[in-house]
Amino acid sequence: MSLPQLLTLLAMLLHVAGILAAMHAVMNTRTPQGAFAWALGLTLLPYVTLVPYLYLGRSHFYGYVTLHRARRQRLSQVSRRGRHAGVPASCAPYAALAEMLGNSFHAGQQLQLLIDGDATFEAIFSAIAKAERCVLMQFFIFHDDNLGRRMQEALLERAAAGVEVFVLFDGIGSHALPGQYVETLRRGGVAIHPFATERHSNRFQLNFRNHRKIVVVDGWLGFLGGLNVGDEYLGLKPPLAPWRDTHLQMSGPAVVDLQRSFAVDWHWVTGELSPMLPPRSAQGNTHTLIAATGPADPQETCSLFFTVAINAARQRLWLTTPYFVPDQAVMSALRLAVMRGVDVRVLIPSRPDHHTVFLASTLHAYDAIKAGIRIYRYQPGFVHQKVILIDDDTASVGSMNLDNRSFRLNFEIGALNVDRVFAADVERMLIDDFDRAVEVTRDEYRKAPYLRRLAMHVARLFDPIL
Known part of the structure; x- marks a missing residue:
């Protein structure tokens, strides 16, 4: 067999393997967006996507x-x-979380x-x-x-x-x-x-x-x-x-x-x-609910954890996360919080540790600002904390990031704490953090060079695996 014939055969085999992998992705990927992204890439560009799918595409374990x-x-x-x-x-306001997690609030922490x-x-x-x-x-x-x-x-x-x-x-x-x-x-x-x-x-x-x-x-x-x-x-x-x-x-x-x-x-x-x-x-004096979430749960417990917490806010919702890549449910909850008059603020990094995530996060930040969510970039260094402050009485500290990997792919744990004294401690900490941050405007996206804006949109296509 000549070299051109061998290359043709190899290309055909790769496309067949890509189609089979695309079928697997359609049947097993956890979200429609992820299924579509994998299926399109595997069908059209198996040379680029087949190997990453072997590492990242599997969605079930038993x-x-x-x-x-x-x-x-x-x-x-x-x-x-x-x-x-x-x-x-x-x-x-968090009773549904306790029911979903099969857990209880413990008094006396x-x-x-x-x-x-x-x-x-x-x-x-x-x-x-x-x-x-x-x-x-x-x-x-x-x-x-x-x-x-x-x-x-x-x-x-x-x-x-x-x-x-x-x-x-x-x-x-x-x-x-x-x-x-x-x-x-x-x-x-x-x-x-x-x-x-x-x-x-x-x-x-x-x-x-x-x-x-x-x-x-x-x-x-x-x-x-x-x-x-x-x-x-x-x-x-x-x-x-x-x-x-x-x-x-x-x-x-x-x-x-x-x-x-x-x-x-x-x-x-x-x-x-x-x-x-x-x-x-x-x-x-604190009531604490431990939320251990992960992909083994029958529901997407981490995404629902954020959704319930956001929906509970009536006056204030302050979030800090290193990766701002919300899914549709969480972004909708944030938009609704703004519409009911909640002071919604999100603190994110000003410098990247993962460039693709940072680009996608920047585009999501632009969409959030358009919806009335206030976005701040922490200036002294990299902000990695995962903290939520809700009104004057509730605060969460844990390992959960605001991204699809935490929502659906990682095992995470957090503590939701209801106590005005502890919430006041978190408030003081976050006020200091926001004082060291710069509020982001729409110009961050609008005035970025065209190729950088294009890179943001391309990066957001990979939201399901970021």
Whole structure:
């Protein structure tokens, strides 16, 4: 067979493979927009799209779903008994969230807002150093840098003291983590594993990442939020430094739901159960709902989490997110909030960490401004925090970004907290952030060069996988 004939045959095979993959995309992609984008690309340009589809196109996994939903059903049966007593009046706007999540608002949390990396990791290291029985730790990213090695030493010290230490990291998020880092922890008595939705490694699977950040010490002190374990989260790596982020420390009965979220992931990865220790009695005044969301849920719980939170706002809705790529439901909720007179503000970065996402986000920001939503760009460095402030009494801190990856592809976790005192703390923090930001006008898009505007529109075509 001559070279031209061989190339022709190869091209035909690629197109056939592209058509088959397009059929798979139409049947399995979670949204019509994503299905259309994949089908069009795979049919017309299989040379460009076939390999990315192998990595990004898969939309279903089964073993984890079965385990997760069985666990959700069991927990729902238990938590419904608590919900029969009635949702507190202050939490009533979010009753649908509790029902959807199969979870309950817990009264009596003590909360501490942890602003930026230094405060966050000093609190976490202090808690680990005092651990007596058990440490549960889950992060999307671990780096083998100064902070990562400090964390390694802290965990090894507690393991040597007889404390049970369990660690999960995401296999893709921590792809650069050396095997020696993990083996050192294992030799020191730390139980550590990478998370994947397939128990058998699948190098073609980049979706369904575990983006949760959870630390629980001795069953009663918990942490969650936006930070991972790496020097950049301390603001030590230009050009994104200083790094602006937020974490939350909590004690009280809601910590048991952090343990449950960790336990179901740990059981999936190892087939074993991590410890479930009782939290301490309630000492605070906050009602907290833990929202563990992800693609194993029967509904798109993360997108619905944002939608319910936005719809609950009556006077004020302030959001901070590194990636502003809302889906239609969330954008419609934001538009309706403006129409009913809510002060809607969104804080986003002024510099990119992912250029394609930044371009798409800029176009979405332009559409939002046209709808009356006020958009601000944080100036000192990169803003990575995921915080929502609703009116004067409710605030959420978690790992959830305002993008399709969090809405539909990642496992996320957040804490929705109803308490005027805590909301006032979040308000003060965000006022300081907005004071360091510049409000965006329509000119950011209108005065951009034509090719940059074209790039924004092209980038937005990839919303389903950003």
